Amino acid sequence: MSAPVPISDVSGVREALSILGLKGDVDASTLKAAFRTAVKAARPDQAGGDAERFRRVIAAYRLIQAHQPPRPALSAPAARPAPMPVLVLSPMQALAGGQVEVRLGARTVRVTAPKGLRSGDHLRLRRGAADGSDLYLSVLIRPEDGLSVVGDDLFMTWAVERRLMADGGRVEIETPVGTRSAWITADMAAPVRVRLKDLGLPARGSRPAGHLFVTLEPSSDVPSAAEDLLVRFTRVWTQERLAA
Numbered sequence: 001m002s003a004p005v006p007i008s009d010v011s012g013v014r015e016a017l018s019i020l021g022l023k024g025d026v027d028a029s030t031l032k033a034a035f036r037t038a039v040k041a042a043r044p045d046q047a048g049g050d051a052e053r054f055r056r057v058i059a060a061y062r063l064i065q066a067h068q069p070p071r072p073a074l075s076a077p078a079a080r081p082a083p084m085p086v087l088v089l090s091p092m093q094a095l096a097g098g099q100v101e102v103r104l105g106a107r108t109v110r111v112t113a114p115k116g117l118r119s120g121d122h123l124r125l126r127r128g129a130a131d132g133s134d135l136y137l138s139v140l141i142r143p144e145d146g147l148s149v150v151g152d153d154l155f156m157t158w159a160v161e162r163r164l165m166a167d168g169g170r171v172e173i174e175t176p177v178g179t180r181s182a183w184i185t186a187d188m189a190a191p192v193r194v195r196l197k198d199l200g201l202p203a204r205g206s207r208p209a210g211h212l213f214v215t216l217e218p219s220s221d222v223p224s225a226a227e228d229l230l231v232r233f234t235r236v237w238t239q240e241r242l243a244a
Contacts, residue, residue: 013067016060028068035061087123087137089113091147091154094201095176102137104128111137116204119149147176152210153200159219160184165192173214175199184216192216 010016017023020034035057040046042054085104093100097115101108111125121139128135141149148155158173168186172179175196182194193215200210 010056010059010063013064016063019056019060020064026064031061031064031068084136084138087111087113087117087139089117089139089141090144091141091149092144092176094118094141094149095154104135105130114204116202116207117141118152118201118204118207149201152207154210154212155215156212157215157217160216162218162220165216165218171216175212175214182214 020038022034038057042057043049044051044054087102094117097113100111100113102111117139119141122136125135146156160171168184171182180196193213196212198209199212203209
């Protein structure tokens with residue numbers, strides 16, 4: 001292994017720059033490119049090369065490197081802001097409001113959600129932050145129990161007896177706010193969807209009340225209208241009433 005080339009073979013930075021064909025201050029990439037060109041041309045094993053010039057090119061490069069200012073230390077990456085806590089609601093909680101538990105770091109707090117919140121809304125939790133300042137919770141409504149929310153509107157499915165779907169008539173639908181009726185015509189094109197006005201999320205602020213959209217699914221397991229009436233009759237007219 002050959003001995004390292006001493007930097008003292010070149011008298012100063014100006015001479016070193018001249019050897020590499022440079023002038024004035026240069027950046028690291030310019031210096032490296034000039035060194036590669038000069039050292040390639042001076043290699044003794046190449047035509048036109050010279051061992052003495054080769055040694056001086058290397059010494060010049062090392063001298064300039066030694067006199068260049070140190071590179072600034074890479075700054076640590078900026079810490080990412082903590083994600084905003086999310087208030088996750090079911091469609092029924094968004095519809096009627098209520099108490100919801102929210103995890104805030106190591107704490108679990110109980111939040112009162114007013115009815116009518118929409119996904120994307122923000123609920124202010126007074127003095128909820130760790131430093132005592134107000135905390136804003138981002139609202140997210142997730143589907144649950146066959147109900148989903150899009151914007152202001154609720155969506156659900158309801159099974160209907162196949163013959164009623166074919167013949168048309170009145171459909172009794174159990175909605176989140178009670179039984180509601182809807183009329184369908186014979187042989188409607190699938191999917192059959194009815195809109196129940198103002199039965200979606202309640203009005204809140206500038207947002208109007210939404211609607212409930214019910215997709216009707218034909219089913220053989222649903223009792224017919226006559227069977228349903230018979231079931232209701234037997235619930236009300238007990239043996240005691242019949243005896244009277």
